[in-house]
Amino acid sequence: xxxxxxxxxxxxxxxAADIDFRTVWEGVFQFNPDLTAHQIIQELRMPRAxxxxxxxxxxxxxxxxxxGMTRNPLxxxxxxxxxxxxxxxxxxxxxxxxxxxYIGLMLWSFVGAGMSACLVFAIGSFSKGGLTPVKLALxxxxxxxLLSSISSAxxxxxxxxxxxSFWYAGGVAGTKWISIQILLPVAxxxxxxxxxxxxxITVLSLGEEVAKGLGQRTVLVKxxxxxxxxxxxxxxxxxxxxxxxxxxxxxxxxxFLVGVDYRWxxxxxxxxxALLLVLADLGARMINPPFETPVxxxxxxxGVPFFLYLARREGRGL
Numbered sequence: 001x002x003x004x005x006x007x008x009x010x011x012x013x014x015x016a017a018d019i020d021f022r023t024v025w026e027g028v029f030q031f032n033p034d035l036t037a038h039q040i041i042q043e044l045r046m047p048r049a050x051x052x053x054x055x056x057x058x059x060x061x062x063x064x065x066x067x068g069m070t071r072n073p074l075x076x077x078x079x080x081x082x083x084x085x086x087x088x089x090x091x092x093x094x095x096x097x098x099x100x101x102y103i104g105l106m107l108w109s110f111v112g113a114g115m116s117a118c119l120v121f122a123i124g125s126f127s128k129g130g131l132t133p134v135k136l137a138l139x140x141x142x143x144x145x146l147l148s149s150i151s152s153a154x155x156x157x158x159x160x161x162x163x164x165s166f167w168y169a170g171g172v173a174g175t176k177w178i179s180i181q182i183l184l185p186v187a188x189x190x191x192x193x194x195x196x197x198x199x200x201i202t203v204l205s206l207g208e209e210v211a212k213g214l215g216q217r218t219v220l221v222k223x224x225x226x227x228x229x230x231x232x233x234x235x236x237x238x239x240x241x242x243x244x245x246x247x248x249x250x251x252x253x254x255x256f257l258v259g260v261d262y263r264w265x266x267x268x269x270x271x272x273x274a275l276l277l278v279l280a281d282l283g284a285r286m287i288n289p290p291f292e293t294p295v296x297x298x299x300x301x302x303g304v305p306f307f308l309y310l311a312r313r314e315g316r317g318l
Contacts (some may be wrong), residue, residue: 004053004271007278011049012041014282016290019045051175052281053057054183055240058232060273061194063247064254064265068201069225073252073310074137077233078114078244078303081143084151085116086237087168091151095158102178102238104155110234119143154221170296172281178238186235191270193228197221198262205260216262243296245303246273248253252306276302 013024019037019163026032028043066075077083093100100108123139129167137177147167155161200221204211250273251265257266271301280298287293 001269003276007029007275008049008053011052011278011282012045015045015285019317047175047177047180048172048281049278050180051172051183051239052277054180054187055172055236055243055268056246056273056275056277058190058236058273059243059246059277060250060269061191061233061266062229062236063227064251064262064269065197065201065229066247067196067251068205068262068265069222070136070258071205071207072136074218074248074307076245076247076251077177077229077236078144078242079137079248079307080140081116081120081147081245082113082233083237083242084144084147084219085108085112085114085119086110086165086209086234087242088112088147089115090150090238091160091164094160094163096152098160101263103182106182106235109238110230113230113234113237116143116147117226119301153257168242168296170225170241170299171284171292171294172277173292175239183239186231188230190232190235193224194266195263197225197228198266198272201225201259201266205262234270240277241296243277243298243299245307248310249303249306250276252310 004029009021009024012028013019013021017037017040019027019041023037024041027035027038028046031042062082063076065079066077067073086109089108090105092112093105093108097104120136120139120143123143124136126269151164151168152161200211200216203214203216204218204221208218211221233247250269254265254269254272258268277299278294280295283298284293284295287298
């Protein structure tokens, strides 16, 4: 938590215009609208840092819940095609419903997340031998590629490529306070539900037969867990676009640090996910100033080798 606090402080301080920590403190708690530095802090840096923390927490918690419910170490919003589905529906909204409000884009994002999740599980279920971790990952990758290709075709044909390019690059640049106002209720509802479900997900992660034997209503837990994942992922994509691999990497790091009890995994994953995306966003500004590197590229540099390592293990040991 302390590291996250200092990470957010560094994110507010560093950038194209470096601002010392004392000015940051004054800009946050003693705002003077006549000072340019204070305006940069309040209107640009603060909402960007807070959005990065919330989106990172959302994706990490979504990944932890998905891995616990499916007992699939390869499960994450990006690998399972959920982020691609959200971005696809946002492309549809830009092409066919121009002028859609921010809340409207978020609703489209939720619909896309649910659609892609259903499609991935249906493809995995119809394959020979049923669902396995690797089959789910392959189905998710195939659905992601399909939806991304269709989205690109829509963007080119309807000339909205520039509008949706942000969602495919991934990032929190240009985030405004209105985005934070929308994310906060989602954070309260989604994360609270995740914390409530934590104990049940711990039992479910032991296996469905064991969970039923202990009297757990597994179908209800899976439905509520899926709703939480779609809620958090849809909100994250509507603000930050397709930021991948946080939901894959962070739950594994968290399990290594705190064990297999999801009452600890979920809150710790939220903090670590927030920290990772805040630092990734900071790195995106510092690698090639004054230009910005897409945050999705930075998280992919971390996530792709980790995914290949997990795929080679074929999902054993979760």
